[in-house]
Amino acid sequence: NLCAVTLNLKEEALYLLIYNPTEQERFSVVSVNVNSPRVKLLSPLGKPVTVQISAVWDGATTVSHEAYQISFVAHLPPLAIGVYQLLEDESSEAVLADYNIYVRNSRQEKPDKVFKIKEMQHSVDNIILENAYMKLWFSGMSGLLEKINTKKDGRNHQMKVEFAWYGTTSNRDKSGAYLFLPDGDAKPYIFTDPPTIRVAHGKIFSEVVCFFHHVTHTMRLYKVQGLEGQSLEVSNIVDIRGEYNRELAMRISSDINSQNRFYTDLNGYQIQPRLTLSKLPLQANIYPMTTMTYIQDVGVRLTLHSAQSLGVASLKNGQVEVIMDRRLMQDDNRGLGQGVQDNKITANVFRLLLERRQGTDVNEEKAPVSFPSLLSHMTSLFLNHPVIPMTANADSGIPELLNIFSPLMSSMPCDMHLVNLRTIQGKVDNKPSDEAALILHRKGFDCRFSNRDMGLLCSTTQGKIKVHKLFSKFRVESLIPSSLSLMHSPPDARNISEINMSSMEINTFRIRLR
Template structure:
């Protein structure tokens, strides 16, 4: 009763305020003090002004009357039900044609406390070497450096080591790609299993022998088939320090295209396996093959308790600069760290490659002579035409001195008298003969060096941690601590070039279909982990663990490992052979199907009102999946919900993010007679639209039903869908086809009304309560954005461009981007068909071109979902030859030569467009977002898949959408990129006004997304899953909303995962 009174009073108060406001406005028109008192003799012009004002007021009165009647209805419903009902806030069309959604009384945004931003406002971290400064400083020229082509001549004084001998650690390794030229399984069968089998035997022959291994995906597969004796031998080798597991990830992850969710997950998968099976935790990181290095990786390794790390593929000009300043070893610190809590000791390898010719010293002609796999008679030789010689008593002195000269020269590039010399290459040590060739010959060299004190050297085999420990000891500091006068560095190492102007920036986009699929599966994996953990906890609490399919855990493990495998630096990068790509895709699809099953099973249990009615049948699922994929390379087909007049269909919606979500959801139905009810029987407004089979052809059997929902964080909500002939709440979209002369006629026979007109050059608009978008009448593409809270319209022009590749010599391929100059505008002879759809919940413009189709949609909802523009660009360039399609956004934002791209969805990195660098060098990875800004606005492009991005002119952002290349680029793949798919690239475009406060937070080295931007990215990357309940002969038991959180989490909080870990006890059972 008390609530009813309060609500009535509140409604009455709002009514009074509205009426009083109108009275004041009328009063102001009648008694304007600025008006000259002419005793009633009004000039005609003033009378017409007055008439206009009265008409405007009448319009205002009408709109206010509508609003007041809606408020009244809401008040009535509130008093009747005593609850906030979604149907009490129905959309209605105002006099100016735009749809209005009455405010529902709940705040959209939470207040941000000043201390929440202290992290960003604090002074920047102090670094001796800031990579942005290094890029500004270097000329990036390429003079001939002599034997070290990309470097310089190294000299030394022979008695430099008289007081402190040179300590040399030769570290044997074998780089095993989990898929590249062969599939993961083929590599394992042909090579990897033999490497590990030989390792067990050969390391045991001599306790001085050492070896390192990094890829747990391979190691775990080998372990499963290894007998108990081999397993014990491995444990003994690890315990004795002969074998070290480095990094310990499932793979040696790519660092450009991967999202930090997957980087962490593959690291956990590897580390969990090591802990369970070997009882060890890795200490040192080893990344010799990723094509450029991200600052996120050192942060994650440090958080995983590693103390040191090694990197290799860095631009040759940077390597040369670091070598000349002896900065190849440094403490790598996060740009935003004001202390030293994120520091990790990092070793950068100085030369061209991680193979033997480029690891003993500056002269590959000499180093190659110490790769004993290349002894005459073998299958590989030295390109420098001087073969290795087996070490015998007659030549050991000459061989040892020749090698020591290289060791000494290399050591001059570092600050300590401890030297690291890796000894290995791809899939090395697969034959017992090679183990003998390398270990026996090197041991003879070490024995000679160590027995001649006048050489002042102590040489031995070592692991990576042996080397790092010796460096710390030589500098008198604890493990992982900063040695005195070693530099602190912050920044990252993109883009990478290994020679000339060969920038590895093509792989930021290569095979975008799979980059997109990867992120879909990551989102499903996270959702499945969360629901499984919650369902198992609930089942245990209810004493029903025996009836819940706990065995779904095996599906989670399979998916974790498929996703982890795909983070490999030849998988997500798009740089493997076509049959290997199919193998990855097949594994990913199998996992996606499994994850959908986990989600369905968990959701089924959690929405049951009475858990006693819960029954699990393996062959008879309770829910359907939201969509299906026919093959690993096909786009998803959304599930059709077939409505029947006989009774309702139930729909379960899963919100995988940790924030309450007010948004629109679209499902496919088989009828235009749709009614949607909430769990408590409230009717929701529905926008009914056509499903289009082509640019201008709609389906007669399938329709889109869109409705607005409010979903609990990490929760499941239940809705009822009816085939109902009379539903005043179901409103049809207003559809207009803009055609260019052809077929601009009245259309008959369409199940939903469609108007068509001849296109004209005039700009046309769509709008919501938050945004108004302008579109070109000619191209049908976006021209401008105006936020309702901003007086300024901002030019945001969408353009499509095409890059070719160089006409001769080196051409673009899977790795390299080598364009034939600036991009040219995309042109097609026929003008596009443009479809404009408007309605109460969303409006969209779809432009159909030959090689792409772009959908730009805005949602008419209050809050986060209504502030950004939803963009889907369907790309199909399968009929092109050596072409790359780019989407360019041209604005009047004065961004100069600065733009910002994310590193792994984890942090933002400022970038500069350098004219001194070739065009391709100015592209960077964009795993989740990029933005440009000036003092008034920031424009952020959020992405649901990793792609290459740049800003080649002030006010521009440019994204490479897909690349089709007919040739190999000489980096070992031996293929071009000809297996393109029809790909849906998804984005959100967010325009924000900048306030004085957030300008302060940006510095030359750091920048941060807004809270709105963070949540926009989350809703793009974690879509709502719509799971229809399958019709049952026995009827559907009562279902209810599942809301796991007692209270709402702060909006600056993100739950990365809720990952169940199998206990040792369960595993042994």
């Protein structure tokens, strides 16, 4: 993880190799730490790239001058590696982020030598972040989100974020690793003093960071066109290691009329409708979320995309609640033999996506499954498969070999996911054979969401892919359907020139390239 490493620019020119692990072309924001605020970044074509310089912080209010974070938008073809050149440059045109820090006792210290930092008192006025797609209002006292305005339709949506505690029952059987036995409804997370709030305004992104005792909560808005700017990035760094039999939840309360219905995914594959029933105990209304959950009404859908598996519920109309962490002191007699006391400080990352729905189907509420939109699928893909930054020195030979390595001719269809492309082990000496396994999944999506003006760089093809149009540097010699495990071939298996898949299918092929 390059975010934990500070790159030294004084020694020699550095090359950043950015790898896109998805089958889709993308514009993604990449952040790395360097040891100087005077940097110049050149794209794979040798052109200067707009860079935002952000501070690296020691705690909530102290700037570290050992490192600086640079952020830029990388444009990458599918499965591609782009080579960016990183230089120290005294005449750097990189844009510095500005900071407003809301603290309890504002003290006017000497100004920072690099960044413009303004200390101020907490206020009843809202903190506002804005990009081309939305405008956000945050509380000037807590720093938490209160309202979203979507610019395409000009509508305001109440969107209140808060935190809450669950305790455990006073009965003999208490919550443990497998059982959730709360002592009633969650109690609000109360802070006696307003938290320190740090607001950053920059060219690539702006963010609001709130420092509570048990959680550091960040909401970041990317100021870029396309997919990255259409959802809100949420991060919670949770530390409940000093607590006793408590569980921390993040709750989002909206004005969406969800009527006790919400939707969660099943192992990241299909979405199932859930119904919150008051006749059931509270714990029976909590479901696992692997990649996403959403609530909706006639006009709006609110999706919470997750980069990690957590428990989720919608206990009231228009509400989504996620259990962030649990600390439980006793075994629940289900075989583990201990409580949950090995808590680590953990970052939980989400994307909050608000979409306009165009009409509904009367039979939709009775259907056993639901589907995300294409934009939602792509948001989940990019969240769970982030670009991977790597470094190379100038003498490593890599930059002479390539500026950009791009094995696919173009993005695959929007609803087609490349699950894996790997070599198959040979039968002799465990060496790789001359065949590879190509595993594809065709996703089901909801057609009642507009795909125009969404910044998607792909299209759909009704599940058809011409095999000879897959790879740019290789010729496909043969492509033969196989069983999912590659153990068997269907009786009518033969070399095919076109892949044709139905919605929600996963297919495996043996592929030979030349």
